[in-house]
Amino acid sequence: NAGVTQTPKFRVLKTGQSMTLLCAQDMNHEYMYWYRQDPGMGLRLIHYSVGEGTTAKGEVPDGYNVSRLKKQNFLLGLESAAPSQTSVYFCASSRYSGRTADTQYFGPGTRLTVL
Amino acid sequence: AQSVTQPDIHITVSEGASLELRCNYSYGATPYLFWYVQSPGQGLQLLLKYFSGDTLVQGIKGFEAEFKRSQSSFNLRKPSVHWSDAAEYFCAVGRSNDYKLSFGAGTTVTVRA
Numbered sequence: 001n002a003g004v005t006q007t008p009k010f011r012v013l014k015t016g017q018s019m020t021l022l023c024a025q026d027m028n029h030e031y032m033y034w035y036r037q038d039p040g041m042g043l044r045l046i047h048y049s050v051g052e053g054t055t056a057k058g059e060v061p062d063g064y065n066v067s068r069l070k071k072q073n074f075l076l077g078l079e080s081a082a083p084s085q086t087s088v089y090f091c092a093s094s095r096y097s098g099r100t101a102d103t104q105y106f107g108p109g110t111r112l113t114v115l
Numbered sequence: 116a117q118s119v120t121q122p123d124i125h126i127t128v129s130e131g132a133s134l135e136l137r138c139n140y141s142y143g144a145t146p147y148l149f150w151y152v153q154s155p156g157q158g159l160q161l162l163l164k165y166f167s168g169d170t171l172v173q174g175i176k177g178f179e180a181e182f183k184r185s186q187s188s189f190n191l192r193k194p195s196v197h198w199s200d201a202a203e204y205f206c207a208v209g210r211s212n213d214y215k216l217s218f219g220a221g222t223t224v225t226v227r228a
Contacts, residue, residue, distance in 0.1 A: 004158070031214050040124070042205060042218040043159075050214065058215070090158060094214065101147040101209020101216055106158035 002026055004107035006091050012113045013081045021076040021110050023091030030096035032074040033058075033104065034066060036087040043090065049074055081114045088112070119208050121219035128196050129227050136191040136222050138206030147209035148189040149216065150180055154202045162204075165189065176200070201226040 007022045023032065031050055035043040045058030049068040063085060065077045074093075078085060088111050092104040120139045128134050140146055147166050151159040163174025170182040180191045189206060206219040 033215075035218075040220055042119075042220040044218075045215060048215065092159075097214060099212050099214060101211070101214055103149070103161055103164060104216060106151075106160070108158045109156075 004091055004093055004105050006089075006107040006110050008110060009108065010111050012115065013078075014115050015082060017081050018077070018079050019081065019112075020078075021089055021091075021112075023074045023076070023093075023107060024072055025074075025091075025093040025105070026072065027093060027095070027105065028071070029093035029105070030071075031094045032068065033092045033094075034064070034074065034076045035090045035092065036060065036085075037090060037109075038087050046076065046089075081112075083114045086112060086114045119206055119217050119219040121204075121206055121222050123222045124220070125223045125225070127225045127227060130198055131195050134191075134193045134196045134200070134224065136204050136206075136224070138189045138191065138219060139187055140189065140206075140208045141187065142208060142210060144210060145184075146189075147211070148180075148182060149207040149209070150174065150178070150189070150191050151205045151207060152176075152202050153205065153221075159205060162191070196224075196226055198226045198228070200224060 004025045033048040034046040044060045047066040049055045052071045055066045067075045091107040094102045094104045149164045150162040165182045203221045203223045205221045207216040209216045
């Protein structure tokens with residue numbers, strides 16, 4: 001039982017390049033989330049998904065796209081990377097709980113640097 | 116909208132001393148409250164949570180937190196800190212009609228020998 005895994009762990013991009021971050025969970029969780037973590041700002045929600053085939057915008061969605069084609073996977077895409085997207089990205093998942101907050105389980109993070 | 120404030124950016128504590136981390140939230144109804152810990156280079160791990168019931172909750176690693184509705188607070192405490200408690204701690208708030216959480220900016224704890 002690996003929990004939440006993220007690929008890759010580190011990445012360096014040049015401005016304008018694109019990439020996809022992969023998140024996978026083996027807990028059969030319904031909900032999945034992508035956050036970015038920047039110094040002094042805590043975690044900010046980028047996008048989230050409440051089920052396979054559904055996605056929604058979070059607090060800071062601009063410049064990112066997501067897809068949830070399979071229940072266990074949640075992909076975060078950067079179409080044209082900018083230096084402002086240099087950050088640590090965390091994926092999280094939580095079980096179905098109706099429209100109620102519940103414990104989120106986090107992956108180890110992806111450290112992205114955009115030059 | 117809900118917000119979470121962790122007033123202390125950085126706390127330094129001696130090993131063996133007690134630790135208290137503050138968390139205040141703004142939300143009209145009863146919140147769902149969480150404390151997470153992040154060790155350097157790691158993801159976030161749940162320490163404890165409060166949904167309802169007893170306002171003093173026990174968590175892992177000897178941590179506890181107390182929900183005080185009148186003060187809109189959910190402070191985290193540990194009676195005796197170990198060097199391995201050096202980490203960043205995040206308070207998070209959720210609500211009954213939304214599966215999203217709002218996180219505070221975090222408090223970094225340094226433990227000195």
